[in-house]
Amino acid sequence: MIKHTIVIVDDHILIAKALRGIIANFEDFEVLYECENGKDLQKQITSKKVVPNIVLLDISMPVMDGFETASWLKKNHPKTLVMALSMQDDDQSVIxxxxxxxxxxxxKNTHPADLEIALKTMVENGCYYPEWAASKVFASLGIESKKLLEEISITDREKEFLKYSATEMSYKEIAENMICSPRTVESYRDNLFEKLELKTRVGLAVYAIKNGYDGI
Incomplete structure (x- = not known):
């Protein structure tokens, strides 16, 4: 059986080694090597000339963090699936x-069995996000997503807010940029929650990104 290859990128050596030990028990996956940060990953891929199918990526790392590393992989190795594995669960980090x-x-407090399910789902479907990170959005998005957005009655101001939702701005900062009150911004948010059947800002951000509404 051909296994899906994984590289672990985490500056905490004990965590990286523990992850490798856990994944060793997964039937469909194998770890090629571990890296301490994004720069280390770049060097390893270049020297080994082996690009993994999956990168398990920590966010908070010295030298080159998870955000920069994910962006580099997206540009240079777009077929590699990136799974963020972090202690950070705030909207800004996820977005x-x-x-x-x-x-x-x-x-990182995910149960090993759930990690295996997440990896299998990501390989099969192209992505995996737990409920709190808006998996419902990904599950509902497809080729017809742009058409769906056109069919829903969304105002120009709501579309503008949708673009801002995919940034790291706070709601107060979005209100300042849209030259309106925070209460008005909350109204746009709540209206979009209802129209798009979403529950979180992460969901709005994912929807905006998938539909090209993240050009701010």
Whole structure:
């Protein structure tokens, strides 16, 4: 059986080694090597001339963090699936990783069995996000997503807010850029939640990115 190859990028050696040991028990996956940061990954890929199918990527790392690394992989090795594995669960981190090309996002307290499911799902479907990170959005997005957006009655101002939702701006900063009150911004958000059947800002951001509404 041909296994899907994985590289672990994490500056905490014990965590990287522990992950390797866990994945060694997964039937469909194998770890090629571990890297301490994005720069190390670049060197390893160049020297070994082997590009992994999957990169398990920490976010907070010295020298070259997860955001930069995901962006580099997206540009240079777009077929490699990036799974963010972090302790950070804030909207800004999730949104930024999605924009930089991450196809999955898990927290480090994830159970090993759930990690295996996440990896299998990402390989089969092209992405994996747990419920809190808007998996419902990914599951519902497809070729017809642009048509769906056109069929839904969304105002120009709501579309403008949709673009800002895919940035790292706070709602207060979005309000300042849209020259309106924070209350009005919240109204745009709530209207889009209802129209698009979403529950989180991450969901809005993913929808915006998938539909090309992230040009700000």
């Amino acid at each position: 930024k990783m999605i924009k930089n090309g991450s196809k999955g996002y898990l927290l």
